[in-house]
Amino acid sequence: MKKTLLFILILILSPFIFSQNGENDPTFNPFDLGFGIGDGFSGEIHASAIQSDNKLIAGGGFSMYNGIERYTLARLNPDGSIDSSFVVGTGFNDVVNSIALQSNGKIIAGGGFTSYNGNACNNIARLNADGTFDTSFNLGSGFNSSMTGVPVPLWIEAIAIQNDDKIIASGRFDEYNGIPVTVIVRLNPDGTLDNSFDPGPQINGEFSSIVIQNNGKIAVGGNCWSCNGTSINHILRLNSDGSMDSSFNPGIGFNSSINTLKLQNDGKIVAGGIFLAFNGNSAKYVARLNTNGSLDTSFDSGSLINNFVYSLAIQSDQKIVIGGKFTFQNGNGTNRVVRLNSDGSKDNSFDVGSGFDNRVYTVSIQNDGKVIAGGNFISYNGTTQNRIARLNTDGSLDNNYNLGTGFNNRVNSIAIQNDGKIIGGGLFTSFNGSVLKRVVRLNTDGLKDSSFDTGSGFSGYARRVNSVAMQNDGKVLVGGGLLDIYNGSSINCLVRLKTDGALDTSFDMGVGISGPSEEIHSIKVQNDDKIIVGGSFDSFNGTPRNSIVRINADGSIDNSFDPGSGFGYGRVFDIVIQTDGKMLIGGYFNSFNGEPSSNVVRLNADGSFDYTFDIGSGFNERVNTIKVQNDGKILVGGSFTTFNDNAVKGIIRLNSDGTQDQSFDSGSGLNGARSIVIQNNGKIIVGGVFNSYNGVARSNIVRLHNNGSIDESFEIGTGFDKPVFSLAFQDNDKLIVGGDFLSYNGIGRNRIARLITGCVDASxxxxxxxxxxxxxxxxxxxxxxxxxxxxxxxxxxxxxxxxxxxxxxxxxxxxxxxxxxxxxxxxxANASVNNNFNESSLKLYPNPNNGSFTIDIDREAEVAVYNSVGRKILTKQLKIGQNSINFENIANGIYYLNIADKLGGRNSHRISVMQ
Incomplete structure (x- = not known):
C-alpha cells in the first residue's frame, strides 16, 4: 500500500517536479531509496548480539554496510539501518569472531585484530555503548604467543560474561598481558587477569563456544581432546574456579569438533558442529545433552542435518533455530536455516522456502521472536540480503528490514532497446531486492521486466559484465570477465541471449576467447550483424587474435577481418564503428600489428591499420570511451594527461584525420572520463571519475557546449557521490546513468538513475x-x-x-x-553580407514608423516580414523603385525584414513600430 501511494503521489507531482535540466527523474524506479540501503555487508558476518533495545551488534570480516565504511564491527537500528550514533572510526584492523554484551551496555569483542580505531588491543577489546574505545579496560599487551621467531596466528574465538561482569575468553593464545595462560581465561571487569580461575596447565585444542550455567559452572566446546591429561573429546564443563567438573560425564564425547553451544532454561545443553556421533551414538551435527553430560535421547532429529552447524539460538518456547552449511533437514528442503521443535523434530510452521544460498554463521532472536541471521550468503528465498536477514516468526523474510532497492553493486554497461527498455550489466547480484546476477532488463519506467528471465544468471564469485550490446533482431550480447556459467550452462566470457533472456545456443563460438586474463570490455554490432569484440585475450576458438576479433552472426570467427598481431598484450576498452565502416579503437596499448599507436587507433573495415589517421605520439594513458559527432569529429575520454605531447586532461576532440581539434577547449579538463554521449543538439555529456571540470566543481558528470565549455544550464547540484561508468539515452531528453554511485544531488539512487536533459524546448x-x-x-x-x-x-x-x-x-x-x-x-556567416546591396541600392524609411514605411530598391526582390516571435506576417514582391508597406492595426514592437534578390543578394533589417 505504501508503495502504491508513493507511486500515485509521484505521478500527480511529476508535472511540477522537473524544474531544471539535469534533475533526477523521480518517476524512474520511484521505490529506489538509494544511499546504499539494502547493500548489506561487504563481507562475512561471524558474530552478532542483540541489545535490549533490539539494536544489533554485528562483527566479522566486512568493511562496509549499506555503502558506509564500518570495519569489522557495526551496530544496526531495529529497522536494519546503520546506527550512526555508534562510532567505530577505523574500527578493528582484522576479523571479529565473538561479541558479548555486559549488563551496563558495554560491548566485549574478540577476534584476530591488534587495534581498534588506532588503539592497541591484541585480540580483545571493550567498547563503550557509543562505540568508543573503553580505556578503563586494562588488557595491557593482551593475548599473545610465547613462541618467538615463528609467526603464530592468534585469535579469540569465544567470549561469555558472568553475572558479575567477569569475562571468560577462549581461543588460540598462551599468554595474556605477558602472563602464561592456557586456551581459556577469565578476566576481571577491569580487564586484568582473574588468577582465581585456574583450568590447569594443559588443554590440548581450543574452544569455539562457552556457556555459563545459572550455578556458575561453565560448559565449553570446540576442537579439543584433552584437559590436564583427561580425555574430553570436544566438550567439558568447568567449575566456577576453572577446575574440571567431574560430575559432567560425556563418555567418549563427540567424534569431531563443536562450533556452538546453547543453554536451555532447564539446564540442558544443545550442541551443533561438525560431529556425527556422541559417546558412540549417532548424532549428526546437532545433539542435546542432559545436565550430567549424557545424551538426551528425547531429542530426536531423525536423519538430522546433512552438513555443518555453525550457530544455534533457543527461543523462549524452547524451539531451536539452527544456522549452518546444510542444505536439507530430515529429507526436507531447508537451506542453511531450520527451526526444530523442542523434541528435535522439524517445525513445519517455520517455512524458509529455498532458504539461504550460502552459509549462516550466526543466528540471534529478538524480543519479539524474529530471527536475525548473518553469514556469507547473498540471498534468502530468492531475495537479495547480502549477509544479513531478518525472518518473521513463520520463517518468511521480513521485508521491512533493510530491503534492497536499485542495484546492490556497480553497473558497468547500459544498452537501450528500440522500445526504450534498458539492458544493464555489471557486478550486481540483485535489483530492487530480486536476485538478478549481473544482467537485467528494465522496463521504460525503471522497474524490472519480468519477461526477461535470466534464471540464475552469471553465477560465481567476482563475475562481472563489462559490456552489453543490442543486435538488430533484439537479441542481446553480453561480455565480461570470469563469466563461465550462465543459468547453469558453461560459457566463456561472451554470450548471446534471446529476447526472453534465455541463452541462444545457436551462437556457437567454440572455445571462445582465451588468454592470461580472458576478459571482454567492448562489443559493437555492425549493420551486417557482424560483431566486433575487444578486450584482453590472445586467441578466439584457437585462432590467434590479440584483444580484438570480428565474429560472424553465428558466433564463428570472421577471417575476412585480419588484425595481424593485433594489440599484443594491450587491452581494448571501447570500439566505435564509423559510417564508412572504419572503426576507432580505444584502450591501453602502444601499438597495433607492429605499428606504433598509443591507446587510440583507426582500422579499416578489413582490420588493417588506417594510415590516414595520424595521432602522432598519441595518448600517454588509457582511453576509455570514444564518440563520433555528426560532423565526423571524434570525442575521446580517458585518464590521459597528454595527447601528442600536448597537455590535455581526460577529454579531447580530434579531427577526422586524428589531429587535435583546437576549437574544442577543455581547459584543465577532468581526471577520468568513462562514458560520453552526444545529444541531438550537439551538446556533450561526460560521465566518469572526477570532481571538477576545468577547475569548476562537477562531481562525476558534466554537460559541455560544442566548444568544450561547461553548459551551466545543466544543473547537477552536488552530482553523483561515486563514479559514473555508463551513459545512454532513452530518447533525446532522458539520460540513463549507471555506475557505482548511491546518490545524485542528495537524492538516493543506487547505481542507476534517469536525468532530465531537455525539460524545455530550446530549439x-x-x-x-x-x-x-x-x-x-x-x-x-x-x-x-x-x-x-x-x-x-x-x-x-x-x-x-x-x-x-x-x-x-x-x-x-x-x-x-x-x-x-x-x-x-x-x-x-551571412549577417554582414549584402552582396551588391549598398546604401544607394537599398533604403528603408522612416524607421521607427507607425506601421507604414517605404523600401526604395534598385532591383526586383522579395521581402519577408517577421514579428518578434518569429511568425511571418507578410511576403511581398518588390519592384524597382519605391515600394510602400502598410500595416493596419499592427502592434507596436520590433519587426524583422529579410530581403532577397533573384541573383542571391540578400539583406536584413530591423524596424520599430511606434504608434
Missing part, C-alpha cells in the same frame, strides 16, 4: 541571419558562443536579428516549469 529556427526561438512561452537571453557564452546586451526577445557573423545561442527559461536550457550554437 531555434534559422532564417538567413534571423534567429527565432521556437518556444513562445519563455524568456530569452541571446549569447555569444565565441565569447564564453557572454550575454548580448539588449537581445532578450524571442527573435534575434544577427548583424555580425559568429556563433550564437539562446538561453530559454520556461514560463510554466521554471526550466532553463541553452540551445546549440548556430553559425551565422
Amino acid at each position: 531555434v529556427n534559422v532564417n538567413w541571419s534571423v534567429l527565432t526561438a521556437n518556444n513562445s512561452d519563455a524568456t530569452y537571453q541571446w549569447v555569444d558562443c565565441n565569447n564564453n557564452y557572454a550575454p548580448i546586451v539588449n537581445e532578450t526577445s524571442q527573435v534575434f536579428n544577427v548583424t555580425q557573423d559568429g556563433d550564437y545561442a539562446v538561453i530559454v527559461s520556461s514560463n510554466t516549469t521554471n526550466c532553463v536550457d541553452t540551445s546549440t550554437c548556430i553559425n551565422i
Whole structure:
C-alpha cells in the first residue's frame, strides 16, 4: 500500500517536479531509496548480539554496510539501518569472531585484530555503548604467543560474561598481558587477569563456544581432546574456579569438533558442529545433552542435518533455530536455516522456502521472536540480503528490514532497446531486492521486466559484465570477465541471449576467447550483424587474435577481418564503428600489428591499420570511451594527461584525420572520463571519475557546449557521490546513468538513475541571419558562443536579428516549469553580407514608423516580414523603385525584414513600430 501511494503521489507531482535540466527523474524506479540501503555487508558476518533495545551488534570480516565504511564491527537500528550514533572510526584492523554484551551496555569483542580505531588491543577489546574505545579496560599487551621467531596466528574465538561482569575468553593464545595462560581465561571487569580461575596447565585444542550455567559452572566446546591429561573429546564443563567438573560425564564425547553451544532454561545443553556421533551414538551435527553430560535421547532429529552447524539460538518456547552449511533437514528442503521443535523434530510452521544460498554463521532472536541471521550468503528465498536477514516468526523474510532497492553493486554497461527498455550489466547480484546476477532488463519506467528471465544468471564469485550490446533482431550480447556459467550452462566470457533472456545456443563460438586474463570490455554490432569484440585475450576458438576479433552472426570467427598481431598484450576498452565502416579503437596499448599507436587507433573495415589517421605520439594513458559527432569529429575520454605531447586532461576532440581539434577547449579538463554521449543538439555529456571540470566543481558528470565549455544550464547540484561508468539515452531528453554511485544531488539512487536533459524546448529556427526561438512561452537571453557564452546586451526577445557573423545561442527559461536550457550554437556567416546591396541600392524609411514605411530598391526582390516571435506576417514582391508597406492595426514592437534578390543578394533589417 505504501508503495502504491508513493507511486500515485509521484505521478500527480511529476508535472511540477522537473524544474531544471539535469534533475533526477523521480518517476524512474520511484521505490529506489538509494544511499546504499539494502547493500548489506561487504563481507562475512561471524558474530552478532542483540541489545535490549533490539539494536544489533554485528562483527566479522566486512568493511562496509549499506555503502558506509564500518570495519569489522557495526551496530544496526531495529529497522536494519546503520546506527550512526555508534562510532567505530577505523574500527578493528582484522576479523571479529565473538561479541558479548555486559549488563551496563558495554560491548566485549574478540577476534584476530591488534587495534581498534588506532588503539592497541591484541585480540580483545571493550567498547563503550557509543562505540568508543573503553580505556578503563586494562588488557595491557593482551593475548599473545610465547613462541618467538615463528609467526603464530592468534585469535579469540569465544567470549561469555558472568553475572558479575567477569569475562571468560577462549581461543588460540598462551599468554595474556605477558602472563602464561592456557586456551581459556577469565578476566576481571577491569580487564586484568582473574588468577582465581585456574583450568590447569594443559588443554590440548581450543574452544569455539562457552556457556555459563545459572550455578556458575561453565560448559565449553570446540576442537579439543584433552584437559590436564583427561580425555574430553570436544566438550567439558568447568567449575566456577576453572577446575574440571567431574560430575559432567560425556563418555567418549563427540567424534569431531563443536562450533556452538546453547543453554536451555532447564539446564540442558544443545550442541551443533561438525560431529556425527556422541559417546558412540549417532548424532549428526546437532545433539542435546542432559545436565550430567549424557545424551538426551528425547531429542530426536531423525536423519538430522546433512552438513555443518555453525550457530544455534533457543527461543523462549524452547524451539531451536539452527544456522549452518546444510542444505536439507530430515529429507526436507531447508537451506542453511531450520527451526526444530523442542523434541528435535522439524517445525513445519517455520517455512524458509529455498532458504539461504550460502552459509549462516550466526543466528540471534529478538524480543519479539524474529530471527536475525548473518553469514556469507547473498540471498534468502530468492531475495537479495547480502549477509544479513531478518525472518518473521513463520520463517518468511521480513521485508521491512533493510530491503534492497536499485542495484546492490556497480553497473558497468547500459544498452537501450528500440522500445526504450534498458539492458544493464555489471557486478550486481540483485535489483530492487530480486536476485538478478549481473544482467537485467528494465522496463521504460525503471522497474524490472519480468519477461526477461535470466534464471540464475552469471553465477560465481567476482563475475562481472563489462559490456552489453543490442543486435538488430533484439537479441542481446553480453561480455565480461570470469563469466563461465550462465543459468547453469558453461560459457566463456561472451554470450548471446534471446529476447526472453534465455541463452541462444545457436551462437556457437567454440572455445571462445582465451588468454592470461580472458576478459571482454567492448562489443559493437555492425549493420551486417557482424560483431566486433575487444578486450584482453590472445586467441578466439584457437585462432590467434590479440584483444580484438570480428565474429560472424553465428558466433564463428570472421577471417575476412585480419588484425595481424593485433594489440599484443594491450587491452581494448571501447570500439566505435564509423559510417564508412572504419572503426576507432580505444584502450591501453602502444601499438597495433607492429605499428606504433598509443591507446587510440583507426582500422579499416578489413582490420588493417588506417594510415590516414595520424595521432602522432598519441595518448600517454588509457582511453576509455570514444564518440563520433555528426560532423565526423571524434570525442575521446580517458585518464590521459597528454595527447601528442600536448597537455590535455581526460577529454579531447580530434579531427577526422586524428589531429587535435583546437576549437574544442577543455581547459584543465577532468581526471577520468568513462562514458560520453552526444545529444541531438550537439551538446556533450561526460560521465566518469572526477570532481571538477576545468577547475569548476562537477562531481562525476558534466554537460559541455560544442566548444568544450561547461553548459551551466545543466544543473547537477552536488552530482553523483561515486563514479559514473555508463551513459545512454532513452530518447533525446532522458539520460540513463549507471555506475557505482548511491546518490545524485542528495537524492538516493543506487547505481542507476534517469536525468532530465531537455525539460524545455530550446530549439531555434534559422532564417538567413534571423534567429527565432521556437518556444513562445519563455524568456530569452541571446549569447555569444565565441565569447564564453557572454550575454548580448539588449537581445532578450524571442527573435534575434544577427548583424555580425559568429556563433550564437539562446538561453530559454520556461514560463510554466521554471526550466532553463541553452540551445546549440548556430553559425551565422551571412549577417554582414549584402552582396551588391549598398546604401544607394537599398533604403528603408522612416524607421521607427507607425506601421507604414517605404523600401526604395534598385532591383526586383522579395521581402519577408517577421514579428518578434518569429511568425511571418507578410511576403511581398518588390519592384524597382519605391515600394510602400502598410500595416493596419499592427502592434507596436520590433519587426524583422529579410530581403532577397533573384541573383542571391540578400539583406536584413530591423524596424520599430511606434504608434
